[in-house]
Amino acid sequence: MSMTDQIRLPKSAPRPQIAMLLIGLAAVLVLTRAALPEGLIRPPDWLILPFADWVNTVFTFLRDDLGLMALTRAFAGMVEWLLDVTANILYGKSRWPRLGPLPWSVVAITMAALGAWLGGWRLAVLAGGTFTWIAVMGQWQWAMETLSVIAVAAPFSIVTGLLLGIAAWRFRLVARVLDPVLNIAQSLPHFAYMIPVVVFIGVGPKAGAIVTIIFSVPPMIRMTALGLAKVPDEVVEAGRMGGATPFQLLRKVRLPTARTEILVGVNQVIMQCLAMVVLASFIGMPGLGQKLLQLLQALKIGLSVEIGITIVLIAVVLDRLTRAWAMRQPQHHAGGLRWWQRHPVLLAWALAVVLAFALAQIFPILAQVPRREALSIAAPIDLVMDQVIRLVDPLTTWLRWFLITWVLIPLRDAIQFLPFSAILLAVAAAGWAIGGWRSALVVGGFIALIAVSGWWDRAMITVYMVGFSVCLAALIGFPLGIWAARGEARAQRMLLICDTLQTFPSFIYLIPVVMLFGVNDVAVVMAVVTFAAVPLIRYTTLGLRGVAPELIEAAQMSGATRRQLLWQVQLPMALPVMMVGVNQSVMFSLFMVIIAAFIGTQDLGQELQRALSASDVGKGMVLGLAVAFLGLAVDHLIRSWSRNRAA
Amino acid sequence: MTLPNTAPPATATPPVISCRNVWKVFGPRPGAAIERLKADPLARIDGHVSAVHDVSLDIMAGEMLVVMGLSGSGKSTLVRCLSRLNEISAGEILVEGRNLAQLSEAELIDLRRRKMGMVFQSFGLLPNRNALENVAFPLEMRGEPRAARIARAREMLALVGLQGRENYFPRELSGGQQQRIGIARSLAVEPDIWFLDEPFSALDPLIRREMQDEFLRLKGMLKKTIIFITHDFDEALRLADRIAIMKDGRVEQIDTPDRIVLAPATEYVARFTADIDRARVLHAFGLGVAPDAVTAGAVTEGAALPGGQTLRSLARSLVNDRRDWIPLADDTGRVTAMLERARALDILLGDAA
Amino acid sequence: MTRTSRLSWAARLSLAPLFIAASLAGAAQAEDSADPITIPIHNWSSQIVMSHAIGQIFEGLGNSVEYVSTDSQAVYEAIRLGDATLEVEVWEGAFGASFTAALEKGGIHEAGNHNAITREDWWYPLWTKEACPGLPDWKALNDCAAVFATPETGEKGRFLGGPVDWLKHDAEKVEALDMNFTVVNAGSAAALWAELAAAEKDKTPIVIFNWTPNFAEAVWPGEFVEFPKWEAGCDTDPAVGLYPDKVYDCGNPADGYLKIAAWDGMPEKWPAAYAVLQKVSFTNPQIAEMAKLVDIDGMEPEDAASAWLAANEAVWKPWLE
Structure with missing residues (x-):
């Protein structure tokens, strides 16, 4: 918490008096709460607009009157056909091509x-080992079900994202329309996407694939547009002077030069697909995610850990492979080599595959590991976990009691005690202090929309869970980041850990907390804290390591102690980067709180899940947007703060 | 006073490129901004930047024009106007008599594919193509068969001294080598007009010198019309037939190096020439006067000095020679001018001495 | 010449499976389609095992079967549209509303009725009665609400409900009957049993959501809370029920149905399988047994289904005739 003292408002903050005035007004509202009319404490009924009904009307019109349903169904049919092909090849679903x-x-x-081709023998061992583990652990069928969906969804997202990214880069209008859409899309919780998909597409693998596509497209669009915009002018001019037509320029100059960004986009698409593996199983995506969900709900910890390890391994392998591909720089071959000398990996692969096909005919175990013969480490994990849980039980029980009784409940009561009008004013004041009347209007508008949506109380529960979790995460993340930034090697190691943790699909974080704390609010908070601490650690380390060495040397020559150096020089300089971490941390927390609804929370997430069950598009959209607005308000504040500071 | 200079004869052939009152103003409403600037050169044009300011100049066939200016002087914009990488805001540019602005997209592409080559400051190489493929790029664009363009690209790489590096990717080569690729690429289509936009600015001083020598060699071999951009006055003096000095989008002076050094047109130009070792720059011809203008009675016979050389390289002869007037011979050995020795010595030894 | 013939050869090869499938479909008008029967599975054990059991019976008939995990409410919409083929457990209390709504829209129909009575409502294990002797009456429960207080709920009693996606209206019921309780939703059925098992250790009073048929009855003897009796319309019409101005002022149906739903296209597409499905009927103990195989014995649902079928041939063999 002490870290937040450092967030000093710039001296030139536009009219701090007005911000103070608003804060004062809010304080008055809080103090005179007893005397306030009910309408200032809770959003009154007449204020609440039936957004959900409006959305439903629009959707019904689109679906029934415009016949959009036929279109989406046709599209889904095509996706399903592709899914059947990959499903047949990967796990033998009885469909064409058989x-x-x-x-x-x-x-x-x-x-x-x-x-081996992309990253050398280490990556070869990791990738080959992962798939051997999957087979040996008897998870082949589930893993292939998952991959058969990703194998369709990821290329689809990549192509769509590429085309939209090119359009956004080329046509200003498209960019102007896409940008806010992407902003909201990227802050909408996953569940909100699923409801319209269920309505328009239905359930099952194709719905899973489509929701995965929708969810994973935005980063590809962004990275493509970014990469194209970053192509050096001179390269483009060289292309034009070479007599390239506009199309040649795009295909042969711009896209190849933007290759790295585009491949980073590909990497992000695949990671987003994996993040959806578990969540999409809520609407019928088969495979590892579905299995994990079932096992976790059945509290079969050992088995769910096995699946969790597999999902993480697949995520890490796909991440490393695509990253290696993105970072791969072309290298020349010595002249005069035969093609097989130039492509030894290809040759080795072809030989090994032929051999494996042949051996699999003789030894069926090389084709398929039957579940009965598969290994399992579930029993020992369960055993160990039982011991560990028994050991830490007094601690977790106490922690649970302490957090619930002394922190969570009082916080929740406090935030529910506050009149909504006071909160609205306070938020507007924060906006005013940071970015002037514009910001006050923007963030105040976001929060006001939540108030008129009719989900104020639920939203405030989400706010307190996220707020508390991020504070707790900051208490862990900032010191850890500062500690890690003390040495280059240490920082590199910490960044590697953070990167790896960030490749884990968010759902994975729920496994250990459910193991330790059971199914309750504390488990949710713990999962959110773990998940939200990662970006804080990462950006604190990055920010502190990024402080210019001359500055530090100058401070040292001025006789600063280590402590002074940290507080007077390093932290203030690193603050903008650290705030990026805070921003990400808030976003991650929001997503996690919503996902954690399945553990049993009382907030917007729970309502979202209920809306998903009832296929209520309107309610789902309103709830999803409420979550998105919370995120966007924080995002706006932090961004304007950095912008003012830079200016 | 000085008659013979190295400028091409103005009447022999029409100019290859001809600029007439060319303006380039960046901003939302360039037309209105230009009107205001025409009325009052000091008018405020908020939100607009006038990068090329009423420029008129002719570039003759086979001539090398160096456009010299500090950063922000509009020189790079000017060269981009000449190649129509930028559309001009007003005025007209004729390339071999054709109005550049009126060419259709297809005609423009065709012009670039056959007539123009350009070298860029940061090389502008495609990172995903090796040296050979980079050089072959313009040929590929104009649809030449693969075998032909590869052969041609090999030839060009050999020309710039990069044989054996055909398979290397730009990132595997040094800056100087990368710029050699850039030069090879710009020459691959055998252009008549060769633009070079600060080609050596990104290089280390030693490499830059080496590349300048290399460039002079190529220039001698190829006989092209060259527009060369630089911010380095020494480089301009070393390479140019004529120099155009730009400031704030305007051409301050356009003339031969000798005349720019001897007779700077504005104070701004004079500031550049002030610290120059003029003996290194001035050619004997630059000081020469017509033989018949020499005062009667002067001794005109005796060995002639080569007029195309700089005073510095003639220093020994100038010091040793006792004649007041020394005849100057051109490449063919014909005496075309007379050099006043005292004046040459003044420049050689410094005016103050 | 050679080129075209090679092309057509390739085309023929790639189309071959289509031709085969088409000719099969044409020849066997009376036989089941080769397309897989899609059976949806949800998040409670008996349904998963029963789905697999019926699926395995279908496979015995030569059908191909696929299982998709779907939401238990959204599934009726999916069946209506033919995305899923059938639903083996339609509980009146939980899914009656969704099922009825889908029936009205068309595309789905009732294919059978289990010989089982279902009830879902607030429930307590017997040891709870010691702390709150007036049970099972709901007013008595309300009077000793403080006994059920937890840190999360403060002074109010805690009612541990099922996962939110079961769409129980417990919170509405608490409000309508003005009960001194807070509804806390467990994330899953397993979480319910975990809490119940934990409470059993020191005989803590607990009231949770439970249902029958269910294996839990055998493990933890207990009773349902007696709310004001269910009357049709109690959930929609304020006039019906205990109070004239409230909805949900009543308990759930005490003798709800357990039906089987099927897609309208199923009888035509898979006539043989459909004929069997119409005869399927399980009893309360049979269903509880299926759940037990998974929840207590820790079997995988597929294996539990095989084991149950192997042990109970007498039950299901007659359905095939």
């Missing part, structure tokens, strides 16, 4: 070869 399933050994060899 070739599969590929023996697991062939897939593992292929992945290892990809790893």
Whole structure:
């Protein structure tokens, strides 16, 4: 918390008096709460607009009157056909082309070869090892179900994102329309996407694939547009002077030069797809996610840990592979080599695959590991976990009691005690202090929209959970980041850990907390704290390491102690970067709180899940937007703060 | 006073490129801004930047024009107007008699594919293509068959001294080598007009010198019309047939190096020439006067000095020679001018001495 | 020449499966389609096992079967549109509303009725009665609400409800009957049993959401809370029920149905499977047994289904005739 003292408002803050006035007004409202009319304490009924009904009307019109349903169904039919093809090849679903399933050994060899080609033998071992683990642990079918969906969704997202990214870069109008849409889309909780998909597409693998596509497209659009905008002018001019037509310029000059950004986009698409693996199982996506959800709900910890490890391994492998691909720089070959000398990995792969196909005919275990013969580490994990849980039980019980009784409940009561009018004023004041009347209007508008949506109380529960979790995460994250930034090697190691943790699909974080704390609010808070601490650690480390060495040397030569150095020089300089971490941390917390609804929370997430169950598009959209607005308000404040500071 | 200079004869052939009152103003309403500037050169044009300011100049076939100016002087914008990478705001540019602004997209592309080549300050190489493919790029654009363009690209790489590096990617090569690729690429289509936008500015001083020599070699071999941009006055003096000095989008002076040094047109130009070792720059011809203008009675016979050389390189002869007037011969050995020795010595030894 | 013939060869090869499928479909008008029967599965054990059991019976008939995990409310919309083929457990209390709504829209129909009575409502294990002797009456429960207080709920009693997606109207009921309780939703059925097992250790009073048929009855003897009796319309019409101005001022139906729903297209597409489905009927103990195999014995649902079918051939063999 002490860290927030450092967030000093710039001296030139536009009219702090007005902000103070607003704060004062809010304080008056709080103090005179007893005397206030009810309408200033809770948003009165007449203020609440039936957004949900409006949205539903629009959707019904789109679906029934405009016949959009036929269109979406046709689209879904095409996706399903593609899904059937990959499903047949990967796990032998009885559909055209009826070739599969590929023996697991062939897939593992292929992945290892990809790893070797892109990143050397370490990556080969990681990739090959992961797929061997999947087969040996008897999870092949589930993993292939998951991958068969990703194999369709990811390319689809990549192509769509590429095209939209090009359009956004090329046509200002498209960019202007897309930008706010993407902003909101990227802050909408996952569940909100799913409801319209259920309505328009239905349930099952195709719905899972489509929701995954929708969710994973935005970063691809962003990265493509960014990459194209970053192509150096001179390269483009060189292309034009070379006599390239506009299309040649795009295809042969701009896109290849933006390759790294585009591939980073590809990497992000794949990571988003994996993040959806578990969540999309809420609407019928088969595979690892569905299994994990079932096992976790059945509190089968050992088995869910096994699946969790697999999901993490797949995420890490796909992340490393695509990252290696993105970072790969072209390298020349010595002249006069035969093609097989130039492509040793390709040759080795071809030979190994042929061999594996042949061996799989003789030894069926190389084609498929039957579940009965599969290994399992669930029993020992359960055993160990039982011991650990028994050991830490007094602590977790106490922590649970303490947090609930002394922190969570009082906080919740406090935030519910505050009149909504006071909160609105306070938020507007923060906006005014940071970015003037414009910001006050923007953030005040976001919060006011939540008030008139009719979900004020639920939203405030989300706010207190997120607020408390981020504060707790800051208490852990800032010191850890400062500690890690003390040495270059240490910082690198910490950043690597953070990067790896960030590749984990968010759902994975729920496994250990459910193990330790059971199914309750404390578990949710703990999961959110863990998840939200990662960006804080990461950006604190990055920010502190990024302070110019001359500045530090100058301070040292002025006789600053380590403590002074940290507080007077390093932290103020690193603050803008650290605030990026805070921003991300808030976003992550919001998402996690919503996902954690399945553990049993009382906030917007729970209502969202209820809306999903009832396929209530309007309610789902309103709730989703309420969550998005909370995120966007924080995002706006932090961004304007950095902008003012830079100016 | 000085008659013969190295400027091409103005009447022999029409100019390759001809600029007439060219303006380039960046901003939302360039037309209105230009009107105001025409009325009052000091008018405020908020939100607009006048990068090229009423520029008129001719570039002759086979001539090398160096456009010199500090950063922000509009020189890079001017060269981009000449190649129509930027559309001009007013005025007209004729390339071989054709109005550049009126060319259709297809005609423009065709012009660039056959007539123009350009070298860029930061090389502008495609990172995903190796040296050979980079050089072959313009040929690929104009649809030449693969074998032909690869052969041509190899030839060009050999020309710039990069044989053996065909398979290397730009990132694997040094800055100087990368710029050699850039030069090879710009020459691959055998352009008549060669634009070079600060080609050596991004290089280390030693490499820059080496590349300048290399450039002079190529220039001698290829006989092209060259527009060369630089912010380095020494470089301009070293390479140019004529120099255009730009400031705030205007051409302050356009003339031969010798005349710019001897007779700076404005104070701004004079500030550049002030610290120059003029003996290194001035050619003997630059000081020469017509033989018949020499005062009667002066000794005109005896060995002639090569007039195309700088005073510095003639220093020994000038000091040793006792004649007041020394005849100057051109490349063919014909005496075309007379040099006043005292004046040459003044410049050689410094005016103050 | 050679080129075209090679092309057509490739085309023929790629189309071959289509031709085969088409000819099969044409030849076997009376037989089941080769397309898979899609059986939806949800988040409670008996339904998953029963789905697999019926699926395995279908597979025995030569059908292909696919299982999709779906939301238990959204599934009726999915069946109506043919995305899913059937639903083996339609509980009146939980899904009656969604089922009825889908029936009205068309595309779905009732294919069978289990020989089982269902009830879902507030429930307590017997040891709770010691702390609150007036049970099972709901007013007595309300009077000793303080006994059920937890840190989360403060002074009010805690009612541990099922996952939110079961769409129980417990909170509405608490409000309508002005009860001194707070509804806390467990994330899953397993969370309910975990809490129940924890309470059993020191015989803590607890009131949770429970249902029958369910394995829990055998493990933890207990009773349902007796709310004002359910009357049709109690959930929609304020006039119906205990209070004239409230909805949900009543308990859930005490003898609810457990039906089987099917897609309208199923009888035509898979006539043989449909004929079997119409005869399917399980009893309360059978359903509880299926849940037990998974929840207590820790079997995988597929294996539990096989085990149950193997042990109970007498029950299901007659359905095939």
